[in-house]
Amino acid sequence: MNNNSNTEPEQVKPRRALEQLKPYTAGKPIWEVQREYGVERVVKLASNENSLGPSPKAVKAMQEALTELHRYPDERSSGLISELVRQYDLSDNQFIVTNGGDELIMLISQAYLEEGDEIIVPEPTFSEYAFGAHLMSGAVVKVPFDEKYSYNADSLLAAVTGKTKLLYLCSPNNPTGTYLPEPELRRLLDRLPARVLVVIDTAYRHYATASDYSDGVELIREGYPLLALNTFSKIYGLAGIRVGFGIAPESLITTLLKVKEPFNVNALAQAGAKAALTDYEHIEASRAMNEAGREQLYSGLRELNISYTESMANYVLVELGADTDRIYNQLLERGIIIRAAKGWGLHQHVRISVGTEEENQILLEALAELI
Numbered sequence: 001m002n003n004n005s006n007t008e009p010e011q012v013k014p015r016r017a018l019e020q021l022k023p024y025t026a027g028k029p030i031w032e033v034q035r036e037y038g039v040e041r042v043v044k045l046a047s048n049e050n051s052l053g054p055s056p057k058a059v060k061a062m063q064e065a066l067t068e069l070h071r072y073p074d075e076r077s078s079g080l081i082s083e084l085v086r087q088y089d090l091s092d093n094q095f096i097v098t099n100g101g102d103e104l105i106m107l108i109s110q111a112y113l114e115e116g117d118e119i120i121v122p123e124p125t126f127s128e129y130a131f132g133a134h135l136m137s138g139a140v141v142k143v144p145f146d147e148k149y150s151y152n153a154d155s156l157l158a159a160v161t162g163k164t165k166l167l168y169l170c171s172p173n174n175p176t177g178t179y180l181p182e183p184e185l186r187r188l189l190d191r192l193p194a195r196v197l198v199v200i201d202t203a204y205r206h207y208a209t210a211s212d213y214s215d216g217v218e219l220i221r222e223g224y225p226l227l228a229l230n231t232f233s234k235i236y237g238l239a240g241i242r243v244g245f246g247i248a249p250e251s252l253i254t255t256l257l258k259v260k261e262p263f264n265v266n267a268l269a270q271a272g273a274k275a276a277l278t279d280y281e282h283i284e285a286s287r288a289m290n291e292a293g294r295e296q297l298y299s300g301l302r303e304l305n306i307s308y309t310e311s312m313a314n315y316v317l318v319e320l321g322a323d324t325d326r327i328y329n330q331l332l333e334r335g336i337i338i339r340a341a342k343g344w345g346l347h348q349h350v351r352i353s354v355g356t357e358e359e360n361q362i363l364l365e366a367l368a369e370l371i
Helices: 016-020 030-037 056-068 078-088 100-112 128-135 153-158 182-191 217-221 250-257 267-277 280-303 321-333 357-370
Strands: 095-098 118-123 139-144 164-170 197-201 226-231 244-247 307-309 315-319 349-353
Touching: 016 128, 030 321, 056 267, 078 095, 078 244, 078 267, 095 100, 095 250, 100 128, 100 164, 100 197, 100 226, 100 244, 100 250, 118 128, 128 139, 128 164, 139 153, 153 182, 182 197, 182 217, 217 226, 280 307, 280 315, 280 357, 321 349, 321 357
Parallel strands: 118 139, 118 164, 164 197, 197 226
Antiparallel strands: 095 244, 226 244, 307 315, 315 349
16 A cells, blocks of 8 residues: 555546446436425426326235245246236247346346447437446437437438447337337338347337337237337336336347346336236226326417427427426426426426326416416
């Protein structure tokens, strides 16, 4: 050890890749708004959660699993996978269960990206795709959406280079709510080099009502080298237990399992997720609430002459203009949390999650007073 007081002690240096990483910024939690603004009731419409609450069947299953918490969880999540196999009519070797969709994105990055490899992402979209690439010293190629945030397969194909390894498609896309129609998805897959892995993030697939929407599963059945990313955080109402899954050809799953940590999904999450898959009443009620809520928001925003983008998800991208920061902060003062879109480079927009009829009305009335 160098004891010279005039010399700075040498420190362990982190990887250079970390220089360009920024921690994920989540929406404000309810408790923080209560403490900061002194409000008792908080309406949270910021994190695309299911305002109807968690699946009742999932809650019951987790309660019943509590007495076995001294046991390690099933390393492969076999019980949950068995139900996925039944519902999707695929083999168990075509599924991987992960600690939320975020872990699956990290596993994809760790399994496939070398230093200097490129990933293609639409812009704006979910930030974790870029995070995973940067962590592995990869490069991120951003392809802007067309007008009204619509996908353009030709623009995505034009971005492919000899270094392209992954292409992410968030459909419906976060934060825009727009989607890639199935004919365009097929055309994209047919023209891409076989060396490019396409990942379609379908976290919000249950909310999509367009007749030409595709969650990618049928294409996987047909043999396309496609990976579909899914989560239990949205329509199933299980964001708090962090569980997701991927569907892909067996060869891709085999590769991902090589980098997956053992016991990555806890026992309660496995039990809850399996039960939620068969909670059809909760799924349908959540879908119906969302469709009605979207229309309620659309109608209210039109009355206020506020521009928005029609969505296939459980949130709406809203343009508030130059007063966005003021309105956002004044809503917080009233105990209403929405998501500022500046993190996506949309400084005059906010993303509003669809809530219950009452929550949506509270938001709309507040907007009417503030605008």
